[in-house]
Amino acid sequence: MNHDDSDNRAGRPFRLLVTGGGTGGHTYPALTAVRTLQARLAVTRRAVEVLWVGTAAGLEARVAAAEGIAFAEVATGKIRRSANPLKMVSPANVKDMGRVPLGVAQARSIVAAFRPDVVLSTGGYVAVPIGLAAKMCRRPLVVHEQTVRLGLANRVLARGASCVAVSAESTLGLLPEAAKATAVVTGNPVRPEVLAGNASKAVEALGWHGFARHLPTVYVTGGAQGAQQINTIIRDSLPWLLERANVVHQCGPKNVEALGTYAASLPAELAARYHLTGFVGPELPDVLALADVVVSRSGAGTLAELTALGKAAVFVPLASAAGNEQAHNARHLADAGAAVALLGEVSAQTLQEALGPLLSDDTKRRAIAERARAHGRPDAAERLVDALLKAASKG
Ligand SMILES: CC(=O)N[C@H]1[C@@H](OP(=O)(O)OP(=O)(O)OC[C@H]2O[C@@H](n3ccc(=O)[nH]c3=O)[C@H](O)[C@@H]2O)O[C@H](CO)[C@@H](O)[C@@H]1O
Structure with a gap:
């Protein structure tokens, strides 16, 4: 019955x-x-x-x-x-x-x-x-x-x-x-709206006048509170990164001021490609749609979203998460060629080594994204x- x-x-x-x-x-x-x-x-x-x-x-x-x-x-x-x-x-x-x-x-x-x-x-x-x-x-x-x-x-x-x-x-x-x-x-x-973003709406919603259409976009996210470790390696990589990409950086509400002050010291053309925000709210689906590469913690929610969408990602796992589960999550995808995981010592240099090929080589980036999609469960x-x-x- x-x-x-x-x-x-x-x-x-x-x-x-x-x-x-x-x-x-x-x-x-x-x-x-x-x-x-x-x-x-x-x-x-x-x-x-x-x-x-x-x-x-x-x-x-x-x-x-x-x-x-x-x-x-x-x-x-x-x-x-x-x-x-x-x-x-x-x-x-x-x-x-x-x-x-x-x-x-x-x-x-x-x-x-x-x-x-x-x-x-x-x-x-x-x-x-x-x-x-x-x-x-x-x-x-x-x-x-x-x-x-x-x-x-x-x-x-x-x-x-x-x-x-x-x-x-x-x-x-x-x-x-x-x-x-x-x-x-x-x-x-995964929230259905997360899977239905619109890339061009993101640029408009963020009021992003310095967005460079000819460059890929990197979305950096540390989770609701932001991640100090990710913020630091991104800050130290900004001059390098902004030569190669637009960057949306979700850094946690408490970190906006210090990072904003630093970004303002960069050459104007580079600073214009950097969009800094404490938290990404309803515009998240559009930001994800815009992103060519995501740099992120490897919490289960973020992973489910990125795999369902089929995004190329560089994961920086939170080492202290229960039972090291974030490292486990990231390694699982990296072993399948479906992501890049920074599991050892993490620095601006290791980040750049991981990101460089994904930004310069479209074919490589798309192959990783497709393998990520195979792990998604929409x-x-x-x-x-x-x-x-x-x-x-x-x-
Ligand atoms: C520190 C810690 O213990 N983290 C755990 C926590 O992850 P935590 O909840 O911190 O992170 P998840 O990746 O699971 O989820 C974050 C969610 O917040 C959303 N988001 C994030 C930033 C933002 O600006 N806007 C926004 O909407 C993301 O899109 C995602 O949907 O629960 C997960 C699921 O049990 C675990 O895998 C993580 O290890």
């Missing part, structure tokens, strides 16, 4: 409770899943009620507000990890862990009152209380993991979840035994929605 149709006849809206956030990497896949579910059920004229549970200070609260999605908050505890186990017993960690039972109690009343057909967790500390509450209230729980190795929150929740949806085949072998039977590979959902959101509906139908 088709569960959509039977429930639809009952006339009750489908209720999705979504939890996850903290960073873009956890937030945007959740948002994309919500929108895709709404579009899927709109076809059967079934209404969807969505409740997002997160932290008020997190990106998820802003994203939910902008999308008109109902939002509730729970107390969470963040575990600050350290190589030294003694340092993990810090006053901040002890205080935060003390908040977890309160968060679970709050989460339990939220889940009991909302009675979701299914709960989706995309990870981040905030997902733990809601995921645990879903299990206590016996609501179906789908855990989506963006990275190759399960994040801490999802590891806690994977056991007993109705389904663990992962982004890469290589994750399957790393799952806890209890989660293996329920696992499906969906890929990591249907990830649809597959995740399949998993949500399947879990709901069994709930």
Whole structure:
């Protein structure tokens, strides 16, 4: 029996409770899943009620507000990890862990009152209380993991979840035994608008008068806060780089002033080819469409976007990301000739050695971009929605 149709006849809206956030990497896949579910059920004229549970200070609260999605908050505890186990017993960690039972109690009343057909967790500390509450209230729980190795929150929740949806085949072998039977590979959902950018609109939207049409464009991004390491090697490479390319540099809101002062000291013709910004908002799809080469951290969200688009990229992984997963992500693509990864010592010189051939040789750049595209999963959101509906139908 088709569960959509039977429930639809009952006339009750489908209720999705979504939890996850903290960073873009956890937030945007959740948002994309919500929108895709709404579009899927709109076809059967079934209404969807969505409740997002997160932290008020997190990106998820802003994203939910902008999308008109109902939002509730729970107390969470963040575990600050350290190589030294003694340092993990810090006053901040002890205080935060003390908040977890309160968060679970709050989460339990939220889940009991909302009675979701299914709960989706995309990870981040905030997902733990809601995921645990879903299990206590016996609501179906789908855990989506963006990275190759399960994040801490999802590891806690994977056991007993109705389904663990992962982004890469290589994750399957790393799952806890209890989660293996329920696992499906969906890929990591990418916001549909990210795939529909328009290059010429980017130049207009950025008001970029010094843009040199005869040169390729490099988009540099360090994630929402910017990346100090990337900012430094780009700054030190600017005179070299701007001879060869236009550069859009997303540097993090706090770094705009210092980099802007430095750029102003460059010859005017070069400085005009440099567009500096703290954060790239709604114009992101157009900026990505304009980019011939991307220099970036290798977080799972960025990787999913760049592979779905088929972009040539130079990755500078964040060394301290959990379990070195960014290095793993970057190496995986680099080994397949689908990206360049800077894995050892990183300097302006290593960046220039990596970028030089991509800027001077169109054929080489296109070949890397095509191989990157082969790793993309533009249907990830649809597959995740399949998993949500399947879990709901069994709930
Ligand atoms: C420091 C850290 O722990 N990072 C983790 C975090 O990544 P984090 O969320 O920092 O980075 P991701 O690459 O996963 O996602 C960033 C998202 O923000 C968007 N963006 C970025 C900059 C900007 O100006 N505008 C904009 O819209 C990107 O297009 C992308 O959609 O979660 C990921 C997924 O679990 C992990 O793989 C990363 O290791």
